[in-house]
Amino acid sequence: MSERQRAETTALGDSAVSERQRAETTALGDSAVSERQRAETTALGDSAVSERQRAETTALGDSAVSGFRGQITLDGPSGTGKSSVARAVATRLGAAYLDTGAMYRAATVAVLDAGIDPEDAEAVAAVVAAARIEVGTAADTELVQVDGVDVAVRIRGAEVTRAVSAVSAVPAVRRRLVDQQRALVAAADAVVVEGRDIGTVVLPDATLKVYLTAAPEARAERRAAQLGLTTPEEVAALAVDLRRRDEYDSSRADSPLRPAADAMIVDSTDLDRQGVVDRVVELAQSAVGARR
Ligand SMILES: Nc1ncnc2c1ncn2[C@@H]1O[C@H](COP(=O)(O)OP(=O)(O)OP(=O)(O)O)[C@@H](O)[C@H]1O
Numbered sequence: 001m002s003e004r005q006r007a008e009t010t011a012l013g014d015s016a017v018s019e020r021q022r023a024e025t026t027a028l029g030d031s032a033v034s035e036r037q038r039a040e041t042t043a044l045g046d047s048a049v050s051e052r053q054r055a056e057t058t059a060l061g062d063s064a065v066s067g068f069r070g071q072i073t074l075d076g077p078s079g080t081g082k083s084s085v086a087r088a089v090a091t092r093l094g095a096a097y098l099d100t101g102a103m104y105r106a107a108t109v110a111v112l113d114a115g116i117d118p119e120d121a122e123a124v125a126a127v128v129a130a131a132r133i134e135v136g137t138a139a140d141t142e143l144v145q146v147d148g149v150d151v152a153v154r155i156r157g158a159e160v161t162r163a164v165s166a167v168s169a170v171p172a173v174r175r176r177l178v179d180q181q182r183a184l185v186a187a188a189d190a191v192v193v194e195g196r197d198i199g200t201v202v203l204p205d206a207t208l209k210v211y212l213t214a215a216p217e218a219r220a221e222r223r224a225a226q227l228g229l230t231t232p233e234e235v236a237a238l239a240v241d242l243r244r245r246d247e248y249d250s251s252r253a254d255s256p257l258r259p260a261a262d263a264m265i266v267d268s269t270d271l272d273r274q275g276v277v278d279r280v281v282e283l284a285q286s287a288v289g290a291r292r
């Protein structure tokens with residue numbers, strides 16, 4: 001069975017988005033309770049939230065554009081809207097969707113479970129080489145597994161978020177996951193792939209490359225709204241975490257975060273999500289037209 005079929009038939013189904021939001025809500029909490037437990041018990045994740053998010057994604061992707069064939073890459077700093085925009089664009093174009101950040105986060109779960117220091121590059125490389133990391137490529141579900149165990153919730157927790165940039169800076173980890181990403185992409189006629197190095201390294205010949213940016217304040221406020229956080233202290237802590245990850249991701253030696261030379265820069269600071277989705281779909285149509 002292909003990755004896509006597996007993702008489409010997985011039992012994760014209805015609760016996937018709500019689960020993800022619950023896990024993210026724990027990002028600022030203390031570490032006394034396990035990430036998973038907190039993710040599972042945080043109040044935000046009721047089914048009304050899931051319904052709302054699903055409705056939003058459906059609405060953003062409602063006027064389907066048929067016949068798109070090709071690869072769209074969406075790179076950019078944390079919290080610029082890559083995931084939500086990429087999912088909606090994939091839905092609108094009837095394309096597969098690949099969240100490469102979820103793959104690095106899954107690799108981080110394997111590292112943490114092995115009790116390895118995320119900064120110990122050699123040990124990290126060995127653990128990740130031995131782990132079976134699986135992600136789905138359907139835009140409407142979230143399938144992420146490590147050695148057959150569902151980690152879709154856990155990868156969004158604070159413990160993983162803190163360690164993921166160190167794990168993803170290890171060249172052997174990148175080589176392994178990039179190979180896997182290219183294989184998943186090769187199985188799809190149309191695909192939207194989001195991450196940090198997709199346009200520069202993973203798919204240098206993509207049909208369309210988009211680099212998404214947004215002012216740091218807007219990103220922190222959006223993430224706070226997503227997590228239901230309201231106090232200035234909470235928003236400030238989120239801003240610090242976004243900045244820390246961006247600095248780490250931009251300054252690593254292997255595949256640093258940066259726009260590809262031929263990427264279209266889309267600044268979403270003054271655009272709502274629908275505006276960004278419309279812009280990317282418009283750019284995709286132009287890119288396909290230009291190739292005909
Ligand atoms: N243009 C926009 N206007 C307002 N809110 C937005 C916009 N784009 C995305 N959002 C919201 O901002 C939050 C962060 O978006 P998202 O998770 O898609 O970012 P991301 O770039 O994938 O982040 P990360 O790299 O950390 O995974 C979400 O709640 C999303 O709905």
Ligand SMILES: Nc1ccn([C@@H]2O[C@H](COP(=O)(O)O)[C@@H](O)[C@H]2O)c(=O)n1
Nearest residue numbers: 100101102104164165168195196197245
């Ligand atoms: N192509 C990519 C994608 C992600 N990373 C690293 O993973 C972290 C988590 O990514 P999210 O999009 O899920 O927030 C990110 O901070 C990077 O360290 C990467 O290196 N390359």
